[in-house]
Amino acid sequence: MTYIVQRDWALHNKGGKSQQRHKEKLKEAIRDKLPDIIAREDLISGDSKRPVRVRIDSLNTYKFRYQHPNEGEGEGTGEGEGGTEPGEWSYDAELTLDELSEMVLEDFKLPNLEPKVTKEVTTDEVSWTDIRKKGPWSTFDKKRTIRENIKRNAFKSNPKFENIHQDDLRFKAWEVGKKPDTNAVVFLMADRSGSMDSDMIYLIKAFCWWSVRYLRQKYDRVEIRFIAHDTTARECTEKEFFGVEGDGGTMASSAFQLGLEIMDRHYPTSAWNIYSLYFTDCDNWSGDNSAALNLAKQIVLRSNLFGFGKVKGSGYSDFPKQMENAFEKEIKFTVFKLDDKGDVLNALRQVFVNRD
Numbered sequence: 001m002t003y004i005v006q007r008d009w010a011l012h013n014k015g016g017k018s019q020q021r022h023k024e025k026l027k028e029a030i031r032d033k034l035p036d037i038i039a040r041e042d043l044i045s046g047d048s049k050r051p052v053r054v055r056i057d058s059l060n061t062y063k064f065r066y067q068h069p070n071e072g073e074g075e076g077t078g079e080g081e082g083g084t085e086p087g088e089w090s091y092d093a094e095l096t097l098d099e100l101s102e103m104v105l106e107d108f109k110l111p112n113l114e115p116k117v118t119k120e121v122t123t124d125e126v127s128w129t130d131i132r133k134k135g136p137w138s139t140f141d142k143k144r145t146i147r148e149n150i151k152r153n154a155f156k157s158n159p160k161f162e163n164i165h166q167d168d169l170r171f172k173a174w175e176v177g178k179k180p181d182t183n184a185v186v187f188l189m190a191d192r193s194g195s196m197d198s199d200m201i202y203l204i205k206a207f208c209w210w211s212v213r214y215l216r217q218k219y220d221r222v223e224i225r226f227i228a229h230d231t232t233a234r235e236c237t238e239k240e241f242f243g244v245e246g247d248g249g250t251m252a253s254s255a256f257q258l259g260l261e262i263m264d265r266h267y268p269t270s271a272w273n274i275y276s277l278y279f280t281d282c283d284n285w286s287g288d289n290s291a292a293l294n295l296a297k298q299i300v301l302r303s304n305l306f307g308f309g310k311v312k313g314s315g316y317s318d319f320p321k322q323m324e325n326a327f328e329k330e331i332k333f334t335v336f337k338l339d340d341k342g343d344v345l346n347a348l349r350q351v352f353v354n355r356d
Contacts, residue, residue, distance in 0.1 A: 031103060039206045039341035053094055101213060108214055108352035135171030144170035184273040185223040185266075186215060187259050188241065191280045193230040193250040200311045203338040204279045205242050207309070210348055211277070212238070225262055229255040231285075235262070251288040252280065252319065256295035260302075269302050277307040277351065279338075284319035293322055300332055307351050311338045 149168040150161050190204050215222045226241035227233055230248035233255040276299050300306045308323055327333035336347040
C-alpha cells in the first residue's frame, strides 16, 4: 500500500517568524519611548559599555475572545471588593548603546553636505588591480594558488591539489589612488553665563552628546570644535565643554568671533562643509546684539547650516527675535527649542535632516 503524505514545512519556520515578530514589536515599543529614553542622565553620564534598560509594557497580541451568549449583561454601582482580573505586566528590555543609537540615528543625515573636490579632501583608496607570481606573503591568494596547482596537475591527467610548485603561487597586487572625499566640521557653541542653570546645561549636554555620537559614527572625516562663552569665549576640549560652568554676563558675539577666527584659519569653505550650532537661554547683553547679529551673518555665509538652539528660552533680550527676523528667509538657518528632555529627539531630527 502506498501512502501520499503532504508535509507543511512552513510549520518549521514559525518559531523564527514569531521571534522576529516579537523583535519588531519590541523595537516599535522602544521607539515610542525614545523621547524620554535618550535624555536619561544614566545614559548621558554613565558607562557607555553597560546595557541600556528600558521599561516595556507587556507586548500583547490582539486576539478574539469568545463570549457566552448569557454573559456581558448586568449593572452595578462599582463598589465592593477588589477585582480578580489580572493587571498589565511590564518588564525591562535590555539593549546595547549601539542598538539604541541605530534606532535614534537611522534617519539622520548632515543637511546640504557637498563634495569638496580639492587636494585637501582626497583620501587614499586601495584597489586590487592585478595577480602576480611574486609578492609579500601578506597578499598571498590561496584560492588562486590552489586553482593553478590543480590546473597544472590536470595537464598530467591528475587533477588534484598536491605537490605545490613555485609556479603555482599567486599574490594580489594593488594600487593606491586618490578619491574625492567629503569633509565636515561642526562648531558647538554654548552660552555658559551665570543665567544658565543646571537644567539648561544638561539639555545642551544631552543634545551635543547625541550629536557627537552620531557624527563620529556616520562620518570618518568630521571634526568637532567646542566653544563656551559668557562675556568672553574660549575653545574647550570635549570634556571641558560638557563640564564647564560660567558665572559672568552674556555676549554672544564673543563666541561668534572666535568661531569665525577658527573657520578662517583652519576651514576654508572650498574644502570644508561647515555646520554651526549655538545654544542660548535667550539672554544677551543689549549692547552686544548688533555686533552678534553682524557676526552671525558672516557665519551663515560660511556655513551649510546655522542652528540656533533656544534652551528654556524665557530671557528678556530681543536678541533671539532679531536673529529670527534677520534670517527669516534663509534656508540655511534653523531655530530649535530645548524646553525639556522630551524636546531633545525632535531638536536632533530638526537639525540632522537632509534639506536637499
